[in-house]
Amino acid sequence: EAGVAQSPRYKIIEKRQSVAFWCNPISGHATLYWYQQILGQGPKLLIQFQNNGVVDDSQLPKDRFSAERLKGVDSTLKIQPAKLEDSAVYLCASTSPSGNTIYFGEGSWLTVV
């Protein structure tokens, strides 16, 4: 079974630039998450999708972050404009309706300079 795929793995951008991350969850997983993990901290949930609908985006900084999952499969997370404090690993994860755990991708590492 293929895991959660993410790209790009690494990205360096200047502040005020924009960046987009892509995620393809495990096949058949209806629930998709984006987490932000800042160095030295635990992952923090940014947004949760159920199919193509948003379940929870209460911790998403909506003035600069956006995410979509138009067809209920893959998803993109966009940051525009980026700030220095956005430097983090962006983790995509998914779960199945009957599963009891969250499966994470390897993450997309963002450095804002």
Place this chain on the structure above:
Amino acid sequence: DQQVKQNSPSLSVQEGRISILNCDYTNSMFDYFLWYKKYPAEGPTFLISISSIKDKNEDGRFTVFLNKSAKHLSLHIVPSQPGDSAVYFCAASVGGYQKVTFGTGTKLQVIP
């Protein structure tokens, strides 16, 4: 407001000995607890979980203990192996395994 706390950022243990990783939580509504393991440059992987109706769950070398009155859980690894060296995240949720809140992690080093 850190609802899940791992107060030890790092832990070193000799191979073959027991590793004990601790976690405290403040939200009394949490009813499902998980441990994740993370190697460098990889995403976290699920290790073991426990629901609030239990006080112990065991899976091979890994055992999780839950003390609801103290709002404390711990992960025991016996015997510890060098391959266990990783960052361990404690996590908790309300109503199941989704939308978990993570702790800050404890970096375990198992010394051969």
